[in-house]
Amino acid sequence: DIQMTQSPSSLSASVGDRVTIPCRASHNIDVFLNWYQQKPGRAPKLLISAVSNLQSGVPSRFSGSGSGTDFTLTISSLQPEDFATYYCQQSFTIPMTFGPGTKVDI
Amino acid sequence: QITLRETGPTLVKPTQTLTLTCTFSGFSLTTRDVGVGWIRQPPGRALEWLALIYWDDDRQFSPSMKNRLTITKDSSKNQVVLTMTDVDPVDTATYFCAHRHITWNGIPYFDFWGQGTLVTVSS
Numbered sequence: 001d002i003q004m005t006q007s008p009s010s011l012s013a014s015v016g017d018r019v020t021i022p023c024r025a026s027h028n029i030d031v032f033l034n035w036y037q038q039k040p041g042r043a044p045k046l047l048i049s050a051v052s053n054l055q056s057g058v059p060s061r062f063s064g065s066g067s068g069t070d071f072t073l074t075i076s077s078l079q080p081e082d083f084a085t086y087y088c089q090q091s092f093t094i095p096m097t098f099g100p101g102t103k104v105d106i
Numbered sequence: 107q108i109t110l111r112e113t114g115p116t117l118v119k120p121t122q123t124l125t126l127t128c129t130f131s132g133f134s135l136t137t138r139d140v141g142v143g144w145i146r147q148p149p150g151r152a153l154e155w156l157a158l159i160y161w162d163d164d165r166q167f168s169p170s171m172k173n174r175l176t177i178t179k180d181s182s183k184n185q186v187v188l189t190m191t192d193v194d195p196v197d198t199a200t201y202f203c204a205h206r207h208i209t210w211n212g213i214p215y216f217d218f219w220g221q222g223t224l225v226t227v228s229s
Binding site: 001032034036042045091094097098099101 | 167214215219
């Protein structure tokens with residue numbers, strides 16, 4: 001299985017901050033990397049597919065980059081509604097695997 | 107508009123079989139490249155992918171769960187059913203079903219999710 005790691009598991013930030021959330025794969029996954037946002041008690045929401053494809057309706061302050069094994073989700077100016085947990089997921093091979101998540105809080 | 111909804115028991119006893127149904131609308135499971143997946147999340151923990159069924163009836167399973175899982179679809183009813191045998195308290199989790207599609211260059215993702223259903227395994 002391809003292991004996905006996300007460190008740190010949590011980070012504190014303020015409204016307006018630029019936030020970067022890293023994700024690392026244990027093997028080369030090319031650009032088969034998706035990002036999800038999850039708020040407490042809610043289902044995950046797809047933010048970005050294939051490293052950098054922003055989903056319809058997702059604010060442009062979210063962006064993604066990387067390839068191979070190292071990836072980053074960036075929030076250019078953190079907004080109150082962005083406080084949540086962010087998961088990366090590889091879809092390069094079965095089993096699809098998710099990272100452990102990075103919680104962004106105040 | 108794509109929607110999915112999971113239904114099933116909220117409480118299951120250890121060793122029993124868990125059956126969950128995903129009822130969806132807004133897409134067809136006969137459309138090329140479309141699939142429905144199941145993902146679970148134990149309380150306070152990360153997401154775990156379990157299984158996927160495709161428009162062509164191909165199926166894929168998490169290797170660690172493969173011997174316990176069955177996934178079927180009824181395209182006429184717009185439903186996908188996941189069955190998990192011999193459940194254990196460690197299977198306590200919120201179970202989500204999700205719509206699977208691919209990007210223009212073939213990269214899979216889950217773009218629409220059900221609200222999830224919490225299943226507790228306890229005697």
